[in-house]
Amino acid sequence: MDDLFVKVTTKMILPFIQIYGIYVIIHGHLSPGGGFSGGAIFAASIVLYTLAYGLHKGQKRMPHSISSKVETGGILFYIGIGFVGILAGYPFLTNKAAGFPMGELGKVMSAGLIPMVTVAIGLKVMSTIVTLFHTMLEED
Amino acid sequence: MNKLFTFLVLGGLLVVLLASISELPPMGEMDNPSYNEIANYYIDNSAEDTGSTNIIAAIITDYRAFDTLGETTVLFTGIAAVVSLIGVTHHKDKKKEEENHG
């Protein structure tokens, strides 16, 4: 895959895909989308980069040491958010009653734990898809 | 022969399934049993309870957030399983040690 057109086009559209992915993640609680779809879109950009530039450069973009930390961190963050509910005297993963800031309906900064969880899921999904892709490529 | 047998069995199963459709609740009706007070609760109260306008996001990350924790764990399990099988080991220091000793 050593094609100049592919490489240049990839470089041009990469930021747009990534920004779209971030947008979908951040607006997960307001519009269709959310952590899974946004994470998948973001991961698609890195998969595209790896396809255009080869495995070696792709892995430099998303090294395994970072992606494994992101995966672990995503779940630990999720568990941590859940324990906020217990610390506040409510069951696991309580949102409103546990004192998360609710904000105003329809704004980006609202809905308590939902955006936080969505971001954690988005990061997790992104790194998982990229790691799966890279691991399977490495095998060949 | 074997293929024909499978074909017949699955054909029979398909007939049974299709015949039973006529007795299922019809699709798209407002008064279906599944469109009950639980679904209405989510629609009516999600803005109040969670402050999210996307009701599906409210369900997956708040009402049923524990499911989603399980789901992220499924993803983690998937990647752990794949890495356990085909991953290049990332504990390189260990490997080097073995080479030195061996």
Add this chain to the structure above:
Amino acid sequence: MSSLHFPVYILMLLLAFAVTIPLHKKPYGRKFQVLMLSVLGVSWVMALLELLKVLWDAPYSYTFGNYERGIGIEFLVDEFSALMTLVVLTLSVLIIIYALRDLEHEIESSRMYSYFTLVFLMIFSMIGMIFTNDMFNLYVFMEILSLTSVAIIAIKKKKDTLMASMKYLMMGAIASVTILMGIALIYMVTGALNMSEINLEISRVWALYPRNILLAMGFMLTGFGIKAAIFPLHNWLPDAHSSAPTPSSALLSGLVVKAYVFAIAKIMYRVIGENISVNIGITNYIIIFAVMSMIMGSVFALTQRDIKRRLAYSSVSQIGYIFLGLALASELGFSAALFHVISHAFMKSALFLSAGAIIYKTGIRDVKKLDGIGYEMPITMTVFSVGVLGMIGIPGTSGFMSKWYLGLAVLDAGHPELLAVILISSFLNALYYLPIIISAFLRERPGKPLVMHRDKLPRTMKVSMVIVALGSILIGLFPHLVMDIIQRAVPTFIGINLGL
């Protein structure tokens, strides 16, 4: 009250530890083993406290996210699920202690971290399946369990292991899909996912949509039948359980299958309800399949020469006992089935661990070549004999007690012909298990005199095997310890159906 949160603490401790294992930079070694065992120890203590609390107070429900039952996800912590959690954690601790040394021979050292990640996720998902009172949550945990249980077989990376795990994964995926279809059909008519809510709703809608419930039960029983390896759907189990590393075999045969059996028990009695289950006639079909499992599993086991395959086929027949108890739809039968879940977990783990020890030391898998092994490895063969005697049902072992309870239940339900089936199956058990012990203790291997040796095994393997065997004997001598708890839990399953 913070002790309410014990199920969450146990689950989250296991999950948090599991996800941090891949980050360990140091090579696998002593420090990690100590850390792992201490995490398991802490969760074991919490499970014990949980059980004591439930016995002391009462069963309680735990709803996530401060929502009502039905809106959010609910955990129902009753006596039996607390006991089952304790059993799962006890056996997991012992099997992991055994695995510390045994695994070195079976999988690459660079995969150790991966293996323990998967095992911890597996324990996590089993405990989740045991506690949950929500259909879809059950499905999610079940998927984690089916992925991890395949992965801890495939990790050995031998040729036949790969094919066995592929088969297991295929069957497991089909089973998951069918179970999800069943959940969808039930959701379609009840609109609820919470098991207790469905139970309230279903007696009302049953008359309106009988075909729907029947179809759903058909799908779900097929799915769980595949996962729990009931007779015509068992063909993945012998390959998978026999080719896996020994600790995986013990975990899979002892615990994983039991988690699925407990799930089907929940669905038959807590979700659909005893009356409807009997009314649509599925219990009769389950009795037929259970009887076929009991007989055919033993018959297949007779023909196997590989010791682990023989044990695996024996699992098929023992699962038949459990399903028979479940299908009787009476309190006695149900409690006998739950008792056998626990007693078989201990017996089968003891058998697999001791068989694994024989393979570890001598490399012999053929049962015909085990002559005189009892003198070479007396402790191992004693543990094996305890398991075997339990399987046959010699008085004083836990297997005898579960057969006793099952026999009483069968007579109580008015099926004396099934008693004959139990006896025939026990006889077949004796036929394929006893020769192993007899040749091990009484026959001489050519060229090796019958001199008593000490087992040349790592201490961790010996200790864990002996404790599992002692647990099995303990349950056999004091069955009331377990039975009382089960009998207190049975009313939460049977007889709660309000309508009809």
Add this chain to the structure above:
Amino acid sequence: MKLDLSLIANNINYIGAMVLFIIGLYTVLTHSNLIKKIIGINIMETSIFLFFVSIGYVKGAVAPILDPSTGEKIFVNPLPAAMILTGIVVAVSITAFSLSIIIKIHEAYGTIELDEIMKIRSVEVDE
């Protein structure tokens, strides 16, 4: 039973789901290529997703996203859609893992056709 066309037209999604389910099962059972078997399992999973989402569908309703400016509307049932999101992720994990097993099987046997693998294995047993 008289064939009623409106019955078919009204329940076309359910019929489609059932047919897809059987097609998937047929693919899994009859094809000897392992990748095709995985595709079959994916078809079965898709059929369940179709079935589940159809349960939540209501005629004339819109996607369950509140819009404070337009006010009250009929929404479809949000719960099945939320569950299907989880189901899709589960399906992805299973597919990824089974593909990685297939990679290993190809390494070990040099083929992914089940009948050829069986032939190789029977030869190995004979020896």
